[in-house]
Ligand SMILES: [Zn+2]
């Protein structure tokens with residue numbers, strides 16, 4: 001309590017000093033004898049006090065450095081569109097953008113810029129239903145995710161810089177980064193950095209999933225339990241050739257129809273246990289893709305990785321699979 005009233009006291013004191021300075025300034029402006037430089041010089045202490053006012057809004061003790069004040073503010077308002085000028089006020093420094101980059105890249109806090117959010121939105125990787133409307137976000141606005149701090153951030157930061165500077169395509173950089181972080185949550189912001197902000201990174205990630213068969217999941221494309229804005233390569237293994245090139249819309253429609261669970265055993269991602277061989281949900285083509293089986297709702301079923309392996313091991317055809325899934329196994 002003492003801390004709180006101290007901070008309120010500080011704010012009132014600063015505000016009074018500022019008011020005095022501004023009153024002096026208006027006296028000066030109304031007296032015709034003062035010149036422009038005198039007016040400017042009189043305003044300088046007012047600028048400093050205004051800044052002090054902003055940096056004292058967050059209670060002392062909760063946050064000390066500019067970077068910590070920015071973090072405290074973002075944590076207080078997660079999943080909201082935060083304007084850069086708000087961060088200018090609470091940080092009290094003009095170079096607040098560098099602090100945001102440090103929070104994100106070196107310390108692993110999930111701060112997304114408007115630029116990244118909009119790119120994800122465009123590629124259908126953003127669950128608009130659960131957040132406020134982000135379609136008009138400006139590049140210098142920010143969105144703080146609730147996924148928490150990623151403690152391995154420093155290692156990843158080093159890795160991403162190594163990969164980023166390689167002389168390979170953006171898609172290869174993304175894939176290498178995913179494979180070295182299999183099973184870990186990666187934010188769009190990290191991928192954007194890795195791609196040196198190449199505009200197409202979100203599309204390249206989608207191609208890795210849909211055309212090359214890498215199981216890269218997001219909340220909207222296969223794993224509804226993931227927080228919005230996060231990507232995970234679930235397994236370091238490409239899908240069989242015949243299972244590739246499934247459109248995201250179809251993929252999600254199949255998963256929804258099957259309640260995000262295996263048609264043979266009913267297993268779903270929420271049941272995942274380390275000792276269980278079932279770790280992923282996959283889509284199986286009833287008529288194999290190689291045999292011109294279509295990528296549509298009727299030709300695809302949701303199946304866990306264990307039962308998917310079983311189907312292929314026994315080279316089951318469409319009729320056999322449909323008959324086999326009639327008897328549920330738990
Ligand atoms: Zn199964």
Ligand SMILES: [Zn+2]
Pocket residue numbers: 240243283284285308311312
């Ligand atoms: Zn299959």
